[in-house]
Amino acid sequence: MAMTAGLVVAAGPTASAENSITDLGVRFSVADHSEVVAGGGKVFVAAGDRVVVTDIKGVLLGAVTGLPGVDDVVVTPDGAHAYAALPGSHEVVEIDTAALAVTRRINFTAYSCLADLALSGQTLWTAHGCDMYTGGVITRVDVSAPDPQPVTVLTGQSTTPTIAVAGNTLLSIAPDISSADVRVYDVSNGSATLRGEIDGDDPATSSRPGLDITQDGSTAILGFPRGFESWDLASLTKLRDYGKDPAVRGSLVGAAISADGRHLAGGWSWGDRGVELYDVATGALTDKQKIPSGWPTPRILTMTIAGNDVFCVLYTSGTTNLRLWRLEDATLLPSAVALSAPDEATAREPVTLNGRLTLPEGVTPRVRRLEVTRRLPDGTSTTLRRGKTKADGTFSITDIPPVAGTVGYDVSWDGSATVRGSKASVSVDVARQPASLTLAGRRDLVLGDRFYLRGTLKFGDQAPATRPSVTVIRGNPDGTSTDLGTVQTSVAGRFRISDLPDQEGEYIYNVLFMGDDVVTDTIDALFVTVRAGSV
Structure with a gap:
């Protein structure tokens, strides 16, 4: 179970999260592999014989086609290039993300069964292995070179390795198939020097885990069917668990960490768990959202975090469609607007709305600006003069409805760099003046x-x-x-x-x-x- 880390893409806070679903228009088979990454304001989905590209809002931009059996995809930090693994043709293709075209092909004919990619800076790392016993290999490639060539880093792996790389640290699932040891290597000089292992004999790591690493190389994230673990890579000690609640059903099937290493997202296969967000430092659950309904039993294949958003690739058994589910502002801390109004009012007479903006614990209370919109019975709307909260979050807004009928009011807070915006709505039955x-x-x-x-x-x-x-x-x-x-x-x-x-x-x-x-x-x-x- 490979895990992915999305690159940060600048995105301003919005008044309220507006999740979306995009049909990627892909004929997909369960035998195919899917992966999703983000960079440079775009999202890239490996899907069978192509890489589908959307903008950061999930709007389709196009696809790079004619890529038989895409198995993995990664993107450079600046988002200028993506790299897709094609095991069937023993190559990695370089994609110009502006032109959406293949610009180079890196030959891996000398290395059988390309299985996994990782990218750190301008170094592309690849893992190879056809089965449990044919000898896994890890290579590195300098993609900034005019003619990039793979260089062998590790050989003699008794099974296909899974890798994760950040800075000077390489993680690899240990080759012993009877355990889940994760080997930690120093690769600062281009070769791999073993620094130690995360012990697979620990009862918590009794199965082969998914693997990821924070971009600063300080923390490993291991994903198991029942949840996550984080490990300090300096001391090789376990830090904390995430999502391991025996009272809640679900099996982990997808995961991602944010580029700043602060947020961890997990996708679950059953029950009502859907997607869960955790604070990496504290282990706290910060958000959860159910998988959207509307078609039979969608399941998460892969996911990434881009800026404040989480992107999940969804697949429905029995169909050929892949969908991209965007969870807007999912990594931000939640806020809430409560709003109340009188049951009745009179046209052209004042009506007062009362409410409260609730912020997460630890966020400094102060005056916050609010946006107020009035919706009239004919469907038109008007943005009223902005309101504001008191320091304790309470607010009162007075308006004079110009007509009778059901008049709606929306009060929203735009949010901040760390807190998700929120919105509340209320309707008032406005009577005609006598x-x-x-x-x-x-x-x-x-x-x-x-x-x-x-x-x-x-x-x-x-x-x-x-x-x-x-x-x-x-x-x-x-x-x-x-x-x-x-x-x-x-x-x-x-x-x-x-x-x-x-x-x-x-x-x-x-x-x-x-x-x-x-x-x-x-x-x-x-x-x-x-x-x-x-x-």
């Missing part, structure tokens, strides 16, 4: 007198600021009605109409405001009696 009309005028007229009606329109207890119009309809004594048109209110909500009734009897002056998505409709009436005058 509208009201007040009418005044003479209620008794003599035929021939002009009638004057005065009125006031209010929204709630305030005058409407938009100077809306009202409609006036007169009900006549004979049962007919006359539309007297509309009149616009003043800024104070007042209006005035005049009319000249032309017959005796009872009139009804109806004034209507039709309402909108902010205020309710309303109607009021004034009854007026017109009588004959004295002769």
Whole structure:
């Protein structure tokens, strides 16, 4: 079980993690091998007869094809070149990552059964071995040379070695197939000098482990079916365990360490474990995410850490598709935004949201800026003026919803270099403002007198600021009605109409405001009696 370490790619913190799935469009067989590495803002997936390339967000960029039986892939620290192992043709191809093209082929015809690659600086290390008994070999190649040629470093290995290299330290699974000893070599002068072993007789290392090393060469990470161990390479002593919880089912199938050596990711084959992130220094579980559903029983083949993100290659038995699962900001410490709002509010009246930003233990509390977005019923959204927390993380945000309906609010914190951003959402049922009309005028007229009606329109207890119009309809004594048109209110909500009734009897002056998505409709009436005058 080989393990991989991704190169750091600068990535700014986001408001909230947005995981994604990319179908790599690869016809993949269980007999093929997959590996994933990252560098230079790109992700490289070895998949059968090609290396598929995406950007750091998982968006497909292309593929380098015509590579029979890619078994492993590594990338240079600057991301300029990737190297893919082709055991079937006994060569390693160099890939220009900008052009996505093979630029050189390194011949390994003299070394049978290319099985594993490791890259440290400009030195490519290879492990060879066809079976348990044919003699494993480890070589090194200076890829900065104009014509790189492999140089034998170790021979006589009784089984195919698994290797990991950083700086001047080479790790190799010991050739004795009955134990899991890990041999530690000094390779500072180009040759391999044995410094010691990690004892395979320890009960914790009773099976052949996966193998990785932090980039500073200080710590070995061993992966076993039930979890990880870290070992100090200066003293060759065990430091701590990770993920070894007998109460939780799962078998480790993929692993990666970050380039800075601070984060360890493990992928599990069963149950609900999915991907787990650990702090290498403390052993603490810092994040866990289930494998995404949506198709039958996907499983993790391989994984890498790029910047703050974890990339996993997923495979589903019975299909030919590989998928790349991106876990955004997975290595950052978690934060959380809690948000609450009133159940009801009124359009164009203040509503207050309350909440708290919770940061990881040990992170200094202080004022943090928040981004607030309001979502209206028509689907449009507006970024409001930024809010901020108090030093204890609490905050209050006041807004005036402009319309009625279900109004949503999103409050997010962008995060920091070490803490993952977070976001919370809440919806408020916003009612329309109540509208009201007040009418005044003479209620008794003599035929021939002009009638004057005065009125006031209010929204709630305030005058409407938009100077809306009202409609006036007169009900006549004979049962007919006359539309007297509309009149616009003043800024104070007042209006005035005049009319000249032309017959005796009872009139009804109806004034209507039709309402909108902010205020309710309303109607009021004034009854007026017109009588004959004295002769």
